């Protein structure tokens with residue numbers, strides 16, 4: 001393979017997912033070759049923790065690529081072809097509050113759904129808008145591939161501010177992760193499956209699983225399996241308790257609504273009371289992830305620094321997060337038209353949803369970006385859920401842009417995890433106080 005080499009910048013490179021993303025870039029070096037890799041984070045300290053492991057990996061497996069670590073955004077965005085974005089505005093401390101504050105009011109405490117996702121979205125928008133403007137100053141044609149959450153809210157906000165920018169793509173790895181799990185259950189290759197999917201980010205359904213080699217839709221077989229067996233992620237042995245519970249709730253959702261297979265994130269909207277009750281308000285997913293993934297990765301990086309070698313250390317690979325990001329970039333860079341589940345402006349894809357909604361659907365990734373496959377009209381049940389959820393997303397973004405307290409209150413009241421305006425007001429006031437460095441409403 002003799003493909004054009006790319007300059008890539010990772011924004012939020014201090015994320016503990018970065019070492020595994022580097023592993024993915026190394027594994028894909030033939031398919032998506034790098035000329036220059038820039039790691040950018042606003043926190044030098046955060047990057048410092050993983051710097052030696054990453055440097056040693058690149059020296060060993062990618063000596064031909066230039067490697068830059070920087071906390072200078074001007075340097076990060078000069079002469080770049082692809083920007084992979086994974087910033088967490090407010091870091092662990094704010095994720096923890098996003099999850100814990102709603103639980104005080106008996107509401108779902110989750111980083112992307114419900115009041116926690118609302119607060120996180122309000123924090124993410126301004127730095128994301130700033131980043132896009134900066135990138136466009138220096139690299140007007142760069143592809144901006146964004147993972148930053150809540151991707152649903154960030155996508156709506158960026159589409160409002162940069163409606164003509166065709167090189168911003170917001171993506172989520174959860175459908176990819178679920179497809180990996182489906183393939184394991186069905187004993188087929190993930191890349192032989194073409195999914196049907198519709199909804200909004202972290203709020204959607206799989207409709208079919210077309211198996212290319214046999215021309216068969218494997219969805220009926222999968223649903224039959226899930227009616228009788230617990231749904232486990234493909235890497236169940238490595239998953240912490242809360243993710244295993246999350247996957248089990250797909251079985252529960254299917255038992256009520258067997259028509260389509262729900263994204264795991266719908267559990268928060270269908271079972272908010274049960275989930276809030278079962279949560280531990282002093283130990284949420286943020287704590288679990290810190291004690292799990294973060295500790296594991298940082299321990300490996302610390303050893304690499306101490307011994308200044310990779311001896312005895314694992315080669316980390318992002319089987320979902322990292323691989324998907326690189327495959328997405330590859331499909332765009334070399335016009336491969338591979339099918340992914342993408343987030344795009346609706347514009348008639350779901351005919352009974354607003355044109356300006358940012359919908360999640362199957363689509364092809366081409367040199368011109370994502371081309372979502374048309375879905376048509378969705379049935380009343382789904383239409384009701386989606387129209388309501390999109391109204392929540394839109395009001396959230398408008399409340400930030402207009403500093404409008406009333407719209408924020410309306411947004412939270414519409415959110416199916418809240419509903420009650422008394423609780424919506426209490427949780428909004430608490431979140432506003434906790435986030436006063438980041439956003440403010442009148």
Ligand SMILES: NC(=O)c1ccc[n+]([C@@H]2O[C@H](COP(=O)([O-])OP(=O)(O)OC[C@H]3O[C@@H](n4cnc5c(N)ncnc54)[C@H](O)[C@@H]3O)[C@@H](O)[C@H]2O)c1
Nearest residue numbers: 012014015016042043046086087088127147148149172173
């Ligand atoms: N879309 C998806 O499906 C998906 C999947 C996984 C993770 N994510 C998202 O990726 C992001 C990273 O998650 P994590 O848990 O690995 O994060 P993390 O907390 O380990 O790291 C995030 C990094 O972002 C940096 N950062 C904060 N604000 C920044 C800014 N303005 N500019 C540059 N860097 C900044 C922090 O200093 C930190 O090093 C989050 O937004 C998370 O929600 C999304």
Ligand SMILES: O=P(O)(O)OC[C@H]1O[C@H](O[C@H]2[C@H](O)[C@@H](O)[C@@H](O)O[C@@H]2CO)[C@H](O)[C@@H](O)[C@@H]1O
Nearest residue numbers: 017112149172173174175177178285289320321
């Ligand atoms: O709770 P976390 O921080 O472990 O994960 C939150 C993210 O979960 C989904 O993504 C993937 C994740 O990227 C991957 O590394 C692995 O751990 O599996 C997760 C679930 O399949 C979700 O799509 C993201 O939006 C969340 O940020």
Ligand SMILES: [Mn+2]
Nearest residue numbers: 151172173174
């Ligand atoms: Mn996601």
